[in-house]
Amino acid sequence: MTNRPTSTQDILTGAQHIASFQLSAPRMREFGLSPVGVVSLKKLKDQDADYVAILNGPRPAQTEILGYSDDLAKMIDACSSIASREHERDADGKVRLVTGAELKERFAALAPDNSPIELSQAQITCAITYAEGDFAHLVELAQTSGRLYEKELAGCGDSLFRFLMRELDPREDCSNSEEAVSRLDRAIMDIMKVKFAVEDTPTPQP
Structure with a gap:
């Protein structure tokens, strides 16, 4: 360790x-x-x-x-x-x-594995860009200890950010920018479908 x-x-x-x-x-x-x-x-x-x-x-x-x-x-x-x-x-x-x-x-x-892990460029960009850089420290943390990175990510409290980092993970077969963009496009489409469905759902009357 x-x-x-x-x-x-x-x-x-x-x-x-x-x-x-x-x-x-x-x-x-x-x-x-x-x-x-x-x-x-x-x-x-x-x-x-x-x-x-x-x-x-x-x-x-x-x-x-x-x-x-x-x-x-x-x-x-x-x-x-x-x-x-x-x-x-x-x-x-x-x-x-x-x-x-x-x-x-x-x-x-x-014994836990404390070796560093390599983030994809898409993950690095996501961590630096998302929420005005609130999660940028995860990039350096991953270079220090993959175990600590995973624990910090799991406990960050932002489910959308966790979802994006998982989707862009090279360990989940996201190995290049083209695949990353494709996954982001699909995620955006799903979010927009939910948005439109919520907008079309009438508010229950008390």
């Missing part, structure tokens, strides 16, 4: 505790945390991910960050799995305890 603080204390500044998962006895022995071991799930504030899972032992030195994610449901599942006595059946039919090392890999797979 980008711009991640270097210490656990910095990472957890302003964090909100969500849940704790008590380690089973086999897990505590495996991690060397006896007599007590807990996995804590916390919601982060102003970090490169929304949630963090932390393995806590009886001593401060036995604190380990297991992983980060934006997906709360998957984080809860991963925390529950690593705390429990989870078993699986091998190819030869033998049942074995899934190792903590294997379960830790699940957290790595949940």
